[in-house]
Amino acid sequence: MEWYYAVGTEQRGPITEGDLDRMVSAGEITEQTLVWHDQLDNWMRLTEARPMASVNTVVGAPPPLRSNPLGNRVGVGVEPARSSGGQASAIRIPSLNLKGSEMPLPDHPIAKDYGASYALKPHYLHLYPAILRRKETVEAKEVMEAGESSCFYHPQFAATQVCSHSGRFICDLCATEWNGQIVSLQALHDAKASKKSNKLEDKRVLWDDIALALAVLPPLLIITWWMAFVTAPAALFICLWKWRSGPTSVVRRSRFRYLIAGILSALQVFGLLYFVIAISSSI
Amino acid sequence: MAEEYRYKKVSSGGGFVRQKIFFGEDHMLVIDGQYTETYRRLYFDDIQAVVRCGNGYSIVLRVFLIIFMMFSAIGMLSSTDFFNWGALIFFVIFLSFLLNSFWCKGSCDTAVKTPLQLVRLPSLNNVRKAEKFEAKLTEAVENKQGRLTSEVLQEALYGSQ
Numbered sequence: 001m002e003w004y005y006a007v008g009t010e011q012r013g014p015i016t017e018g019d020l021d022r023m024v025s026a027g028e029i030t031e032q033t034l035v036w037h038d039q040l041d042n043w044m045r046l047t048e049a050r051p052m053a054s055v056n057t058v059v060g061a062p063p064p065l066r067s068n069p070l071g072n073r074v075g076v077g078v079e080p081a082r083s084s085g086g087q088a089s090a091i092r093i094p095s096l097n098l099k100g101s102e103m104p105l106p107d108h109p110i111a112k113d114y115g116a117s118y119a120l121k122p123h124y125l126h127l128y129p130a131i132l133r134r135k136e137t138v139e140a141k142e143v144m145e146a147g148e149s150s151c152f153y154h155p156q157f158a159a160t161q162v163c164s165h166s167g168r169f170i171c172d173l174c175a176t177e178w179n180g181q182i183v184s185l186q187a188l189h190d191a192k193a194s195k196k197s198n199k200l201e202d203k204r205v206l207w208d209d210i211a212l213a214l215a216v217l218p219p220l221l222i223i224t225w226w227m228a229f230v231t232a233p234a235a236l237f238i239c240l241w242k243w244r245s246g247p248t249s250v251v252r253r254s255r256f257r258y259l260i261a262g263i264l265s266a267l268q269v270f271g272l273l274y275f276v277i278a279i280s281s282s283i
Numbered sequence: 284m285a286e287e288y289r290y291k292k293v294s295s296g297g298g299f300v301r302q303k304i305f306f307g308e309d310h311m312l313v314i315d316g317q318y319t320e321t322y323r324r325l326y327f328d329d330i331q332a333v334v335r336c337g338n339g340y341s342i343v344l345r346v347f348l349i350i351f352m353m354f355s356a357i358g359m360l361s362s363t364d365f366f367n368w369g370a371l372i373f374f375v376i377f378l379s380f381l382l383n384s385f386w387c388k389g390s391c392d393t394a395v396k397t398p399l400q401l402v403r404l405p406s407l408n409n410v411r412k413a414e415k416f417e418a419k420l421t422e423a424v425e426n427k428q429g430r431l432t433s434e435v436l437q438e439a440l441y442g443s444q
Contacts (some may be wrong), residue, residue, distance in 0.1 A: 007441075088439035094401050096336040096392040100342060105440060124335040126417060129428040130398070131331040132439045202322050209319050250312070251290045251305055260357040 005041060006034040032104075088132050095119030105131065148186035153186065163187050201250065208247045209255035211238040215264040235261050294416055297404035304406060304416065306423060311395075313402065325397055327427040332396040334418050341390035342408070348381045387411045395420070 003020045004013035016021070023029040023048070031047040040049060063250035092102035095115065103115035106125060149159040151171035159169030165187035174184045178191075192200040213233035218227040239262035247253035290305035290312055305312040311330070313323040355377060358370030388410035394403045407413040 052432055083339040087442075088436070089441075093332060093334060093396060096334055096394055096401075096403075097338070105436065107437055107440070108433045111437055117338075121336055124333075126421065127436065128331055128421075128424050129431045129435075130329060130424075131396075132435070133398075138388060157379070199324070204320050205324075206318050206320060213318070249314075251292075251303075251314070 001037050001039075004036045005029055005046075045268045050251070059210045087134075091131060093123075093125060095121075095123060097121045106213070153184065160173060165191070204248050206247070206249055207238055207242045208255070208261070211261035212257045212263070214238070215261040215268070219268065229272060232265045232272065235265035236269060239265065294404075294406045294418055296411060297408075300405050300408060302406035309427070309442065311402065311420070311423075323364065323402065325395060325402060326335050327420075327424045329397045330395055330420070331398065333413075333415050333420060334394045334396060334401070335391050335410075335417075336392045337389055337410070339390075341384050341387070344390075345381060345384055348384070349412050352377045352381065387430065388414075 001017055002014035003017070004011055004174050005015070005023075006012070007018075013102075015219060020029065027047060029035075031045065033046050034043045035046050035048070088105055091105050093105065093115075095101045095118065098119045098121075101119045103118040103123065103125075105127065106114050109127045111123075111125045111127075114125055114193060116122040145170045149169050151157045151159045152168040153174050154171050154205055157171040157173065160172050161170050161175045161182050162168070163170050163175075163184040164181035165183050170184045174186070175182050176188060177183075178188055183191075188200070210237075214231040218224045218231045239258045242248070242260055243255065243262075246255060247257070250268060286312075290307050292303065293306050293311075294302075294304040296302045301315060301317050303314045305314065307324075309323045309328070310326045313325065315321045315323075350442070352374055355370045355374035359367045359374060361367075390408055391410050391413055392403065393407035393413045393416070394401045396402075404416075407416050
């Protein structure tokens with residue numbers, strides 16, 4: 001049997017069954033490549049065409065190869081049909097429903113109902129130009145000449161930049177960009193430790209939420225009202241302690257939670273005091 | 284004094300999901316947690332794709348809501364009085380949840396892909412929310428990266444032929 005296969009919109013072949021096997025094992029033809037032989041009505045993917053192949057060797061001419069031979073709407077459910085050879089053909093998108101399964105890139109930046117054959121469920125993908133960007137690799141040049149300055153942190157490497165924060169000479173391995181300046185990773189680490197920039201922080205405690213929860217939850221749950229003996233003074237203390245510094249979240253928040261927590265906890269404290277005094281006087 | 288960054292809220296989670304998403308000038312801030320916030324910053328320049336996949340939660344929810352509505356309807360009609368107002372209130376509540384489920388276009392899992400990771404965003408748990416988020420993200424990302432066209436993508440995939 002003689003096979004034809006598609007590369008882009010171009011038809012190639014005929015090739016023998018043996019050639020086809022060899023090209024499949026070499027990765028030149030993938031399971032998604034469009035193929036045709038004389039017993040097929042139209043072009044189809046290799047995975048679909050292979051089971052239908054027989055030893056009949058009647059040779060005919062393949063039908064014309066259309067730009068979208070599978071007849072799908074552009075960008076809907078279209079999986080890469082052509083044999084891939086570009087630099088992006090190795091890029092994979094992990095699926096969301098099946099751990100470990102990945103999908104090749106679709107033909108269009110926006111793909112609906114895509115990848116069901118890879119991940120069992122169709123996915124929606126929206127690709128941005130960064131998907132085609134090559135991964136950056138940084139190499140530092142070793143100090144070769146006597147006149148060259150060496151990196152402060154890696155004396156064996158030549159310095160190529162100056163850290164904007166510390167003024168130290170640094171190599172490409174140490175340099176990074178921060179707020180439009182070249183800084184060393186150490187300077188960045190120091191800035192994070194000293195909390196100079198909230199852009200570098202990865203965790204914060206929300207004292208306003210804690211105070212509000214302490215003030216509201218024990219009386220709200222009724223059976224835990226007695227816990228207010230502890231939680232109400234604690235909430236009041238947090239409100240007074242943190243009022244000046246304000247809410248701690250990175251995103252902007254008002255002091256509204258402190259205000260509510262403060263009023264509620266103060267009412268509870270006075271109520272509990274009254275309760276204790278009333279009980280003790282009656283005894 | 285720490286530098287101040289202005290953020291705009293994009294998604295605030297909902298239900299049991301404790302995740303909020305904000306957009307800054309050059310990055311997206313994903314905040315997880317209730318009393319201790321954990322921050323993840325995804326720079327618009329690094330975002331490669333938005334991935335979304337439908338899941339079956341909304342179907343299960345709709346089935347349960349329809350069953351509850353049926354019970355409420357039976358309660359409404361089986362009353363010896365003219366009308367059982369208590370059952371009617373439950374019926375209306377379940378109906379509003381059901382209509383909301385259809386209005387949200389079903390449940391889904393959403394994630395953002397960067398060169399190093401796939402960041403899942405459980406706060407974007409329905410298609411309507413995810414679409415709104417995607418529109419805003421696309422605007423922000425395309426301001427930084429430009430637009431990816433089919434021609435460029437196909438040339439990168441198959442080479443110039």
